[in-house]
Amino acid sequence: MMIAEVSEKLDISQDTLRYYERIGLLPRVNRNQSGIRDYSEEDCRWIEFIKCMRSAGLPIDVLIEYVRLFQQGDETMEARKEILIEQRKQLLKRMEDMQETLERLEYKIASYEEKVVKAEQTLKKPEEV
Amino acid sequence: MMIAEVSEKLDISQDTLRYYERIGLLPRVNRNQSGIRDYSEEDCRWIEFIKCMRSAGLPIDVLIEYVRLFQQGDETMEARKEILIEQRKQLLKRMEDMQETLERLEYKIASYEEKVVKAEQTLKKPEEV
DNA sequence: ATCACACTTGGAGTTAACTCCAAGTCAAGA
């Protein structure tokens, strides 16, 4: 698969794909005989994985380290697992914080409902009298 | 309250507090007779609110608009409510995405558990025989 | 009175994460 197709399919710009590879956020992609990237299915799964983790807020440097360990082979499995466990913990924390914010938003929205109703009643009164 | 105290109490740098005010993310803070910011309790509640919303990922420009409307008075209540409702929707969406990512992380961790165990067994075998 | 210090402002600098650009290569079609 060439870069245009992957970019289209996974909705990530070609520049970003090249950038991610440059900084080690993706394992190096194979080139064909004329030096052009030829993405494998595995490459695509990586890209999709990275995109998903990034969108949930996992830091780039952590993911780079994860990719680096992955490329070193099976003896780094334990270390990679630890990274994921730590990131799960931090993700849970963020989700809890967001839950609190959500509740706060709910509360504020509810109090606007009330205030808006009151304001409407106030406006109405002159008409009623 | 002066800026040092607020900064300390809410754990936001003085520079950030001034920056937020500059870009309209906080209503203008009153100054005392010598031009120094004197934060009221209400100011502090704003700062805390903004900090909370920002940490949940609400965009700065949306919050600036919210503050702007707030300063225009009660006739903007409906508009402010709509902003909060839209932001609640987007927050929920982000939380759902994060939930999916979390599950994916869980799955990956679980499969590492398995693989690590297998690898250990493979290592053990020679000893067992 | 003068020194230190916490504050002020406008503006410059920094960092992360892209995003764009220029110059060059290669393969395919007119």
Place this chain on the structure above:
DNA sequence: TCTTGACTTGGAGTTAACTCCAAGTGTGAT
């Protein structure tokens, strides 16, 4: 053969969100 267009690279530019800086001011202690 020439042109077109998708790709390559290294490096420069951009944007958001701070963060820092320099020059200046007001207040309180020595």
